[in-house]
Amino acid sequence: MNGYPHRHLLGIEPLAAADIESILDAAESLREVLDRPIKKVPALRGKTVVNLFYESSTRTRASFEVAEKVLSADSLTITTAGSSVQKGETLLDTAKNLEAMNPDMIVVRHSASGAPHFLARHCRSAIVNAGDGAHEHPTQALLDALTLRQRKKKLRGLRVAIVGDILHSRVARSNVWLLSKMGAEVVLCGPPTLVPPGIETLAPVTYSVDEAVEGADAVMMLRIQLERMTGGYFPSVREYHTRFGLTEERVRRAKKDVLILHPGPMNRGVEIASEVADGPYSVILDQVTNGVAVRMAILYLLLGETAREVEPETAGRARKRGQS
């Protein structure tokens, strides 16, 4: 096994199934560290990570920070509020200036699709995409996959419905790529106004939730991004809930051991009924714990990669030490 042969994590689309498997395996091993009495290992001592968040975030930002601390990396978080971004500094200038302080990794969330790719072209540090516009959110897809794999043992052959605002959802896109690469069967569902044209080339689309949920092993609910709902995509929140909300009645159409996932933050009573969110099949809080494990895996795999130029002498000795 070769681990993860890339310098960055920009998206799921360019990854091979084996890369995804390595990340999930590493996350599975690292998850145990969170249950230890002392939740800290020295693996990344002396490494510096900058979390650069141009969009608001609770889970993603907190779990990157926890992962960095657990692995002993030094980290700092910069959010747009209270930074020079408000004074009009460009993304590249901000990144270049931060890079002059010699970080090993920049974790970036930005409202523009492709922002992490742009940084990867211009920066020396390893870049991790923590969500770019409506494009990708790779660590979310990885933690969803880890949650599914833990409960269902494997991803191949699973029937997964992704329901909600597909149009604005980077989570949906990353998940479609990941699940298809791993051999799961994905079906997308949402109101026609919130399903982007052309997406049917990636996965089949239905406009009926009942149809999407029928026989599903897992249902991933997407958040209705109320802050982006300026275009009149549907008549009212109540109508959305009636037509597309996940209710207990609809859950009964799925397999008995169905898993319900939601990337958060939830709009209770809109895309998901409270009984479903808190029901026995809900793995929403497992997703959060797995989020830390997946981000630890990414840090662990990428920050080792930056020190690749090892002269053979040292490499040989290092290998030998393994048996002392």
Add this chain to the structure above:
Amino acid sequence: MDGDRLARTLARMAHEILERNPDMARVALVGVRTRGVPLARRLARSIKAAAGVEPAVGALDITLYRDDLTTIAPHPVLKGTDIPVSIDGRTVVLVDDVLYTGRTVRAALDELIDFGRPARIQLAVVVDRGHRELPIRADFVGRTVTTARQEVVQVLVREEDGEDRVLLLERVGPRRGANRAPAARKRVRS
């Protein structure tokens, strides 16, 4: 060392561990991954056969505590740590296959101490091959072997390698040969 010899060595080590620690209920054997783990299980079985009490067995993956993590490529595969009992106040016997530079043991001690405060930690190894780089010694040694640095000691165990055997190998070719598959090495004695 062949399979029979290895079995006799482990049986002797089990008795030595028992002699030093009569209260086996207060002892945990913790194997260092990968090969320390099956060796710890075997020692525990021998101890049970002799004393009637089976000590707890755990597994330690020291990868995250290594001092050379960023110099190894590709990254070692993580296999996870599993300590099933509280080590507070217990005697922990660390079990590994080969004691060489002592750096693995240093990492294992650091990791173990993050799990609690054992009454004491002892070290059991099947082969002590010398060349220590740290002030560390073993409490229980299967066999002490004089080796040259360019040699490699391999302990093979049934659970991982399909056979029980201890090999002393010599690297063939220049030092960078260390990166080649074990097949490129020549067996000198066993």
